Amino acid sequence: MFQFIQQQTELVDVLQKMDQCSIYGLDTEFIKVDTLWPKLGVCQVNVNGDVYLLDGVSLDLSQFWKKIFLAQQNIFHACGEDIDLIYHYADQEDLLNVFDTQVGLSFLGHGLQVSYQGALKLCLDIDIEKDQTRSDWLARPLSPQQLCYAANDVLYLMKLAHHIQEQLKQKGLYNYVLEDCSSLTKEIISETPNELLYTDVGNYRHSRRQLMQLQNLSEWREYIVKATNQPRSFILRNSTMIDMVEKNPRNSFQLSQVKDIRPNVVREYGKTILELLKDLPVESKWPSKIAKPFKITSKETLNKMDIVLAHAINETSIPKEVLLRKKWLNAIHQHVLCQGDEQDLPDYLLGWRYELLTQPLIQLFQEEKQSLSI
Numbered sequence: 001m002f003q004f005i006q007q008q009t010e011l012v013d014v015l016q017k018m019d020q021c022s023i024y025g026l027d028t029e030f031i032k033v034d035t036l037w038p039k040l041g042v043c044q045v046n047v048n049g050d051v052y053l054l055d056g057v058s059l060d061l062s063q064f065w066k067k068i069f070l071a072q073q074n075i076f077h078a079c080g081e082d083i084d085l086i087y088h089y090a091d092q093e094d095l096l097n098v099f100d101t102q103v104g105l106s107f108l109g110h111g112l113q114v115s116y117q118g119a120l121k122l123c124l125d126i127d128i129e130k131d132q133t134r135s136d137w138l139a140r141p142l143s144p145q146q147l148c149y150a151a152n153d154v155l156y157l158m159k160l161a162h163h164i165q166e167q168l169k170q171k172g173l174y175n176y177v178l179e180d181c182s183s184l185t186k187e188i189i190s191e192t193p194n195e196l197l198y199t200d201v202g203n204y205r206h207s208r209r210q211l212m213q214l215q216n217l218s219e220w221r222e223y224i225v226k227a228t229n230q231p232r233s234f235i236l237r238n239s240t241m242i243d244m245v246e247k248n249p250r251n252s253f254q255l256s257q258v259k260d261i262r263p264n265v266v267r268e269y270g271k272t273i274l275e276l277l278k279d280l281p282v283e284s285k286w287p288s289k290i291a292k293p294f295k296i297t298s299k300e301t302l303n304k305m306d307i308v309l310a311h312a313i314n315e316t317s318i319p320k321e322v323l324l325r326k327k328w329l330n331a332i333h334q335h336v337l338c339q340g341d342e343q344d345l346p347d348y349l350l351g352w353r354y355e356l357l358t359q360p361l362i363q364l365f366q367e368e369k370q371s372l373s374i
Contacts, residue, residue: 002051002151004142006058014045014052015063021048022072025157028082029137029150030056034234036225038085041137046075046154053150057138065090071097075161077116077153078102079181083188093189098181101157104164106322107173107180120156123163128152171317176352183347194219201238204292210245212286216276217241224269235265236273248277291337294330301368308360315356324357332358336365 005011018024025046030038040056043064054061068074069092076082079100087093105114110122120126132149142150168174192200197218202211221235236244243259252270255261265273280286296302312323331345342350342362349358 001155002053002147004053004055004147006055008059011054011059011061011064014047014054015067017047017050018045018064018067023075023158024068024071024073025075025154025161026068026082027076027150027153027157028056028085029135030081030085031136031138032081032231034231036229036231037088038081039138040085040089042142042150044150044154046158049158051151051155053147057140061089065092069095069097073097073099075099075101075157077119077157077160078113079184080188083185087189095185096182098185099161099165099178100181100184101161101164103181103184104161104168104177107177107318108164108167108171109319112321116153119160123160124156126156128156173316173318176316176318179351180348183351186347194222197222198287199290201241202290204290206242206245206290208283208286208289209280211290212280213245213248213277214241215287216280217244217273220272220276234262235269236261244273244277249274250278291334294326294333296368298368301364304364305361308357308364312356323353329361332361333365336362336369 003010005014025044027044028038028040029042029044030040032038040061043054043056043061045052045054045064054064065086068086069090074095074097076098077100079098079102083095083098086095101116101119102112102114105119105122106112114122115130117128117130120128129149129152132146135146135149137146165174168177195215198211198215201218202214206214217236218241221232221241224230224235225232232238237260240258240260244255244261247254247258249255249258251274252266255270255274256263256266296305309320309324312318313320316323325348328346328349332349334340335342335345345358
């Protein structure tokens with residue numbers, strides 16, 4: 001049913017078999033509890049129907065990662081965390097040869113977050129157990145139950161993908177899904193530029209001074225977590241930083257009263273945090289206020305938006321929640337308000353959605369902007 005590969009010589013045989021096949025089914029089991037980056041326990045790969053469990057603790061997988069990036073296609077279900085791990089371990093970016101069965105199912109009208117277990121039952125009428133989700137994948141030896149659980153995650157993956165791909169091709173949606181999968185893998189690797197980290201924490205209610213404080217805190221936190229490989233929440237949660245700039249503590253006692261701040265953080269970094277809150281650059285260098293969330297009050301504009309979406313749904317048969325997410329709509333609206341560059345829009349909006357949705361919505365918001373300025 002599967003082979004657990006723990007020796008480097010055994011891995012060589014797997015790599016040779018991968019050379020004879022260019023499409024792989026993949027999954028990973030990892031631990032990410034007290035670290036910023038995941039710790040790989042097992043990487044599962046289905047190579048032409050043969051399942052291999054690669055020991056992430058004992059093996060050098062550098063050659064394996066190279067083959068993943070050169071593959072014709074890598075098949076995942078809900079690939080987000082797997083791709084993040086692969087980027088970290090492979091030290092490469094832009095894994096664009098991905099087909100995600102969860103994304104494929106969303107285009108077929110089954111919602112945005114169908115589980116692997118649910119997908120197998122829905123498409124293939126196969127039941128699998130999911131009782132090892134919270135296992136310690138770094139412990140050795142792994143139990144038979146853990147190994148079977150890991151194997152099941154790719155054992156049926158190729159058959160599931162084939163079933164979904166055939167349905168997508170029949171509806172003319174397959175290339176749309178491939179494009180969205182590429183956009184997803186690009187999104188996973190994208191990081192907020194250092195100078196804009198405050199935008200991940202602050203909101204439109206914060207003053208420019210508070211946003212500058214959040215920027216100071218965010219840059220410092222990013223440096224600390226990467227230097228120490230700790231989760232961001234172990235240093236400062238976003239909610240803690242927000243409470244901090246709103247209370248603006250002046251001493252260690254006041255700092256210790258901030259929401260959810262850890263006592264060890266106050267002890268080790270309290271003086272630094274207080275200095276970051278106090279020592280700000282000149283006001284001209286503070287960030288601009290963050291715009292309020294997108295909200296259209298014009299009934300006429302809302303009606304026209306509904307018409308654009310209805311046309312897109314009619315043309316493609318793709319569900320509304322897949323066609324246009326709220327954050328993408330926000331991005332289009334902000335692009336028009338700020339007269340931004342279209343290339344700065346999310347990749348999702350620049351591909352197959354561009355003529356269907358992005359262009360019509362840009363034009364609609366530009367008309368609304370002009371009518372409000374008259």
